[in-house]
Amino acid sequence: MNTTLPRWVDIGLIPLINLALALFVAGLVVIFIGEDPIRAVQILIRGALGSDYGIGFTLYYATNFIFTGLAVAIAFHASLFNIGGEGQASIAGIGVALAALTLDQTHWLISLPAAIVMGGLFGAAWAAIPAYLQAKRGSHIVITTIMFNFIASALLVYLLVNVMKVEGSMATETRKFQEGAQIPFVHEMAGWFGLKMARTPMNISFFLALICCVFTYLLIWRSRLGYEIRAFGFSEPAAVYAGINPVKITMIAMLLSGAMAGLMAINTVMGDQQRLVLDAVQGAGFVGIxxxxxxxxxxxxxxxxxxxxxxxxQGGAELAFEMPKISRDMIVVIQALVILFTGALENMVRIPVARAWLKLDRRSA
Amino acid sequence: MSDVTDTTLQGRAAAPAPVAPAIELTGISKSFGPVQANKDISLTVAKGAIHGIVGENGAGKSTLMSILYGFYHADSGDIRINGDLKHITGSQDAIDAGIGMVHQHFMLVQPFTVLENVVLGAEDGALLKPSLAKARGILQDLAHEYELEVDPDAIVGDLSVGLQQRVEILKALYRQAEILILDEPTGVLTPAEADHLFRILRNLKDQGKTIILITHKLREIMAVTDTVSVMRRGEMTATVPTAETNPSALAELMVGRRVLLRVDKTPAQPGETIMSVRDLDVRANGVAKLKSISLDLKAGEILGVAGVAGNGQSELLEVLGGTRAAQGGEVRFRGDPIDITPSANSAKRRRRGIGHVPEDRHRKGLVMPFKTWENTNFGYHNAEQFRGPMGLANQAAMMEDARGKIERFDIRPPDPYLKAANFSGGNQQKIVLAREIEANPDVLLVGQPTRGVDIGAIEFIHQQIVALRDAGKAILLVSVELEEILGLSDRVIVMFDGTISGERITSETNEQELGLLMAGVDPNSEQSA
Incomplete structure (x- = not known):
């Protein structure tokens, strides 16, 4: 169907309807287990946004999702579905940890840039192999990146158990980074300006994530490379016709995507845990999709x-705490519903909304 | 015949004729967003007639037929088949009403046999064998009756396009179609195959079938139809008996103004050879596509490459344009060899002065979701004037460049922010041509410059190509439209099965001779033998 929807319908209304549907179905689930859905929503929102403490945690989690979301988005513009953000971020954690462990006698102004470079490089490296296999051999990137998630997870376990663990300790983690590799928390930064904020893991990486949003915009829509990435993503034959090398673009897009996913490790490894632990990524790679x-x-x-x-x-965690009947797993169900409705079932809403819009449009015309 | 010629409202209100028309459309309207593709269209097609529908691209022919075949639902209007009001909500309804459609792009399962393709979707039960046995009998009768012979056990993928088209017609007849719609059926056929198709259509007509022929080739309309309807901008502008009209009158009705069907040009003044091709070999999936092709392209001439689609012209164009590697041979540009290995890059070629208007503008020439200003420099986007600081693009320069091209090539609507997909075929092609011609190449490779382009734009595009020639540039023109080759080129080579089956000076040859060469027969050598 040849339809052009106004942008606010396309990127505003339709996602909101999807979200409302997801919450409605989640509400039914909450009723089914015998709780009040309205109260559940209140707790959820109050828990996430009702205090500076809640907001700090919310934005800490959001920081992870910005990085992994941008990673998927960049690859997506080249028509590549990078499901491997999870693995790329965990491997990047090793890079970040190496930078931090090496430079934690210095100052965070030195160790942070080093960690950004190392995290980006390690994330990119982990994306490079699937990218090469896709570009040169046609192995489907979805399959290879998924498989690389498992390899990354196994590799991380091996390294933390056998190589990077503190000698004599039972915990599968590296030693804690010293002060020179502890990046500022946002509540500390607020303190510089005389503001008081609750202690949360939200840290300077949040601002790095915002910079990455601007970078991604400039890359995709303002740069010649982004132009080539988009052209390739829309039509490979057209890209070849224009002299754009498909192998090169596939590699570059995936390396950038992997690096972006890798930067997430700054937030969790350096910002929050201040050491490398198992499962620092906690599914953020998949939420990024x-x-x-x-x-x-x-x-x-x-x-x-x-x-x-x-x-x-964040709100889900509060909800699980306040409504004992709603377990942690229930929160995962609700999140899964949101993913289902906004991602997988997007067209279910899009097509009727587009039809309705056109009808309205014609009537007013 | 009076009810055929008159599609006005009065005609609709008239008392029903003794024999109800096969198709009667009244007041059909259909909009896509702000675009009204069909405006209050009324059309009556008499039973047992061959009815042509002509119109420029985007005039609404395909939309109208899609409504009739149930792909789209009309916003308003009625469809009557044999006098009965029908609600056609899907293609199954259309098939049940006795309508069959032969699409421009065949809807066949390539690895299936002819028989399996014919039966597909019309099986009698869960078991295939009885259906196939029944179909075999019916197919034999149909083949006999209408000169539609095809081996029922042949794999469709192995058949020529002409034969595949017959399978499509058989599919429709097997579903007991009484009304057959053919959408641009001769686009992929040799002149001889097209003539055979017309014989089949006349046979079908003699057996009482009704045929609607959608085409943009006025010659075919004149040759085979009884009545012709003309569409322009979503409206039905005229319906006339074919015998009472002529091609230039029809062209005028289609475009709304007088058009030049002949290309206006002076004799060529060929200069030195700019590009030479020697012993070019190309294989794809183990099949030889080009077999030791050699040719010379001179400055100031248009070299036409004629041939039925699929005889190696596309591969030739792709190798010269740098989007396909050759397995052997040599290409020289101004005496210097050009990279034809897999490392070939079309961007390098552009920098050396070889422009390329690809055959498939939808998949190659344009990025359809890109806006005009992004498409008008596509392939040239790394040129000095489009570079900004730090790897950014100089979008202001791109925009200014786009505005200039839009104006000089009369691209309509003149909106640099409109996506390529939202332009008509002719204007899309103008975007590609503007880009390639304004890069001022020494050699321009042109593939199917007017495929899917409306008559008004064809004239303009041909003028631009001739102007480039007159500026001393060399042009290689690949086209499956023989008329276009004859009208535009100064010299013609004909390709058949990956070889050059003949070369002629355009002014000294004719359609019949080229038609034979396209079928791989050299008339001269036959005479001497």
Whole structure:
């Protein structure tokens, strides 16, 4: 169907309807287990946004999702579905940890840039092999990136158990980074300006994530490389016709995507844990897929969707705490419903809305 | 015949004729968003007639037929088949009403046999064998009756396009179609195959079938139809008996103004050889597509490459344009060899002065979701004037460049922010041509410059190509439209099965001779033998 919807319907109304549907179905689930859905929503929102403490946690989670969401979005513009954000971020954690462990006698102004470079490089490296296999051999990137998630997880376990663990300790983690590699928390930064904020893991990486949103916008829509990435993503034959090398673009897009996913490790490893632990990524790589889908692969959309998922994470944790009948697993169900409706079932709403819009449009015309 | 010629409202209100028309459309309207593709269209097609529908691209022919065949639902209007009001909500309804459609792009399962394709979707039960046995009998009768012979056990993928088209017609007849719609059926046929198709259509007509022929080739309309309807901008502008009209009158009705059907040009003044091709070999999936092709392209001439689609012209164009690697041979440009290995890059070629208007503008020439200003520099986007600081693009320069091209090539609507997909075929092609011609190449490779382009734009595009030639540039023109080759080129080579089956000076040859060469027969050598 040849339809052009106004942008606010496309990126505003439709995601909201999807979200409302997801919450409605989640509400039915809550009723089914015998709780009041309205109260559940109140607790969820109050838990996520009702205090500076809640907001700090919400934005801490959102930071993770911005990085992984942007990672998926960048690859998506080249028509590549990078499901491997999870693995790329965990491997990047090793890079970040190496930078931090090496430089934690210095100052965070030195160790942070080093960690950014190392995290980006390690994330990119982990994306490079699937990218090469796709570009040169045609192995489907979805399959290879998924498999690389498992390899990453196994590799991390091996390294933490056998190589990077503190000698004599039972915990599968590296030693804690010293002060020179502890990046400022946002509550500390607020303190510099004389503001008081509750202690939360939200840290300077949040601002790094915002910079990455701007970077992604400039890359995709303002740079010649982004132009080539988009052309390739829309039509490979057209790209070849224009002299754009498909192998090169596939590699570059995936390396950038992997690096972006890798930067997430700054937030969790350096910002929050201040050591490398197992499962520092905690599924954020997969949430990034939903964030990119919901955000229509646009940095602004990704930012908003990441905050939404941050609310679901933080509010969900509060909900599990306050309503004992709603377990942690229930929260996962609710999040899964949001992913289902905003990602997988997007067209279910899009097509009727588009039809209705056109009808309205014609009547008014 | 009076009810055929008159599609006005009065005609509709008239008392029903003794024999109800096969198709009667009244007041059909259909909009896509702000675009009204069909405006209050009324059309009556008499039973047992061959009815042509002509119109420029985007005039609404395909939309109208899609409504009749149930792909789209009309916003308003009625469809009557044999006098009965029908609600056609899907293609199954259309098939049940006795309508069969032969699409421009065949809807066949390539690895299936002819028989399986014919039966597909019309099986009698869960078991295939009885259906196939029944179909075999019916197919034999149909083949006899209408000169529609095809081996029922042949794999469709192995058949020529002409034969595949017969399978499509058989499919429709097997579903007991009484009304057959053919959408641009001769686009992929040799002149001889097209003539055979017309014989089949006349046979079908003699057996009382009704045929609607959608085409943009006025010659075919004149040759085979009884009545012709003309569409322009979503409206039915005229319906006339074919015998009472002529091609230039029809062209005028289609475009709304007088058009030049002949290309206006002076004799060529060929200069030095700019590009030479020697012993070019191309294989794809183990099949030889080009077999030791050699040719010379001179400055100031248009070299036409004629041939039925699929005889190696596309591969030739792709190798020269740098989007396909050759397995052997040599290409020289101004005496220097050009990279034809897999490392070939079309961007390098553009920098050396070889422009390329690809055959498939939808998949190659344009990025359809890109806006005009992004498409008008596509392939040239790394040129100095489009570079900004730090790897950014100089979008202001791109925009200014786009505005200039839009104005000089009369691209309509003149909106640099409109996506390529939202332009008509002719204007899309103008975007590609503007880009390639304004890069001022020494050699321009042109593939199917007017495929899917409306008559008004064809004239303009041909003028631009001739102007480039007159500026001393070399042009290689690949086209499956023999008329276009004859009208535009100064010299013609004909390709058949990956070889050059003949070369002629355009002014000294004719359609019949080229038609034979396209079928791989050299008339001269036959005479001498």
């Amino acid at each position: 939903a964030v990119a889908l919901m955000g229509r692969s646009h940095p602004v959309g990704v930012l908003l969707a990441a905050i939404l998922f941050g609310i679901l994470y």
